[in-house]
Amino acid sequence: MLLTDGGEPLGAAAPAARWTVEQVLALAPDDASRKAGNKLGSAGPWSDTGRDVSGAVWGLCRGSGSKPYRTVVDTTGPAYKCSCPSRKFPCKHALGLLLLLASDGSALPAGEPPDWAGEWLAGRRARAEVREKAAGSGPADPEAARRRAERRADRIDGGAQELEQRLTDLLRGGLAAAEQSGYGLWDETAARMVDAQAPGLAGRVRELGAIAASGPGWPVRLLEECALLHLLDTAWLGIDRLPQPLAATVRTRVGLAAAAEGPPVRDHWLVLAQYDxxxxxxxxxxxxxxxxxSGRIALLLSFGAAGRSPGQALPVGVTLDAEVTPYGGAGQLRAELGPQFGMPVPTGTPPPGVPVTEAIAAYGRALSDDPWLDSWPVTLRDVIPVPSADGWQLADAEGDAALPVAAGALSRPGLWKLVALSGGRPLTVFGECGHRGFDPLAAWPARSEGGDAGSPDPSSRARPDAVAAAETVPLI
Structure with a gap:
């Protein structure tokens, strides 16, 4: 049940958050689904559409058969149900229905769901209540769970020891052997780590296979990554001597699943970015x-199998009044989304930003807690995208510091959106700062006191709310 801030059920007039076309397309499992969904994003193929205050939308979509497809989406999940035979989630009909909602909300009048949609929605919410109760009841057999954990730890011990021997052999024989053996050596080693039930180690081993073909300077990069892998191995083998937060980080990096730990933090959470x-x-x-x-940053992770979009999705730029429960670990930001109190509210106020030099220092501090950290989330204040010899960089509007844009972001359309949004003027940009550079994920144009987007305002540095009215612009 959706609740207001006071814990009472929402009234019938409670507004639902408006999804944008970009937010809907981010749910698609592949490009083909995006293209097919776009074709169904108008009112033409739809009939008997509707929505209710709980966040459900439904409709009948005309297809090639004699009967239209029945499509219903619970946008609070989101979750999807369609009578079409597609094995993709969401299917093109669910995407089309959400695109219709995003582009023309009046095409889905408010009302009560029909029986076929109402039954699915009721069943989904009943199952959610059962899962919540089961989650609070604890394991049925704690002793059996402890024995399983011990057996898995023994397997990981064996895998870590074997990996140490393989790293030693590699260094003893010389790094040139890695270029000659190609992916075969690493694929075999990764398979052994999977057998040892250490998927975190397996993933890092697979990444080593691509370094030898990554261009000039690869031996240095390979040695660096081998050193980090050796550090993770030795940390696992001596985990009983580590401080508890660092030990939790090592377990996570090795691949052991952890449960979210309390206490929950209730706050108004702005959705900064979402990407797959x-x-x-x-x-x-x-x-x-x-x-x-609270000023906290939290990371929500969800997973989807091939052909399926991960279940959890949130529109970028909205604010949720919700509880978030953090996971353990030194410097870990991962959290689990708990109950939501009310509907998401569109807003654009960005987090308070920091200069480039402070962003680099923040990443350095995070590395002291988690040496295997690839990047750290930061919001840069008053930066301008400018071209450089190697691509692009984000430079302080006043100062001599700059961060290179990560190579992975150079080929994305979001980079050109960022450049166009700036037009040579300072921006507030959220992204991930790491050893590969800065990966921009969202941006806000600077605004003057009158609220004109893009107008330079010399006092904006003294007024963190100078961009309070700006819209969050996703860059990925």
Missing amino acids: TPEGKIVTRRIWLYGRD
Whole structure:
């Protein structure tokens, strides 16, 4: 049940957050689904559409058969149900329905869902209540769970020791052997780590296979990554001597699942960014949140199998009144989204930014807690995208510091959106700062006191709310 701030049920007039076309397309499992969904994003193929205050939308979509497809989406998940035979989630009909909602909300009048949609929605919410109760009841057999954990730890011990021997053999024989053996050596070693139930170690081993073909300077990069892998191995083998937060980080890096730990933090969480990363046979979705009252940054992770979009999705630029429970670990930002109190509210106020030099220092401090950290979330204040000899960089509007834009972001359309949004003027930019550079994920144009987007305001540095009225612009 959705609640207001006071814990009472929402009234019938409670507004739902308006999704944008970009936010809907981010849910698509592949490009083909995006293109097909776009074709169904108008009122033409739809009939008997509607929505209710709980965040559900439904409709009948005309297809090639004699009967239209029944499509219903619970936008609070989001979750999807369609009578079409597609094995993709969401299917093109669910995407089309959400695109219709984003482009023309009047095409989905408010009302009560029909029986076929109402039954699915009721069943989904009943199952959610059962899961919540089960999660609070604890394991059925704690002793059996302890024995399973001990057996898995023994397997990981064996895998870590074997990996140490392989790293030693590599260094003893010389790094040139890595270029000659190609991916075969690393694929075999990664398979051994999977057998040892250490998927974190397996993932890092696979990454080593690509370094030898990464261009000039690869031996240095390979040695650096081998050193980090050796550090993780030795940390696991001596985990009983580590401080508890660092030990939790090592368990996570090795690949052991951890439970979110309390206490929950209730706040007004701004959705900063959402993006998917293919990782083998699964897709990992990362959602960054910023707590306006606590000043905390939180990372939500969800996973989807091949052909399926990860289940959790949140529109970028909205604020949720919700509880978030953090996971353990030194410097870890991962959290689990808990109950939401009310509907998401569109807003654009960015987090308070920092200069480039402070962003670099923040990443350095984070590395002291987690040496295997690739990047750290930061919001840069008053930076201008400018071209450089190697691509692009974000330079302080006043000062001599700059951060190179990460190579992975140079080929994305979001970079040109960032450049166009700036037009040579300072921006506030959120992204991930790491050893590969800065990966921009969202931006806000500077605004003057009158609220004109893009107008330079010399006093903006003294007034963190100078961009309070700006819209969050996703860059990925």
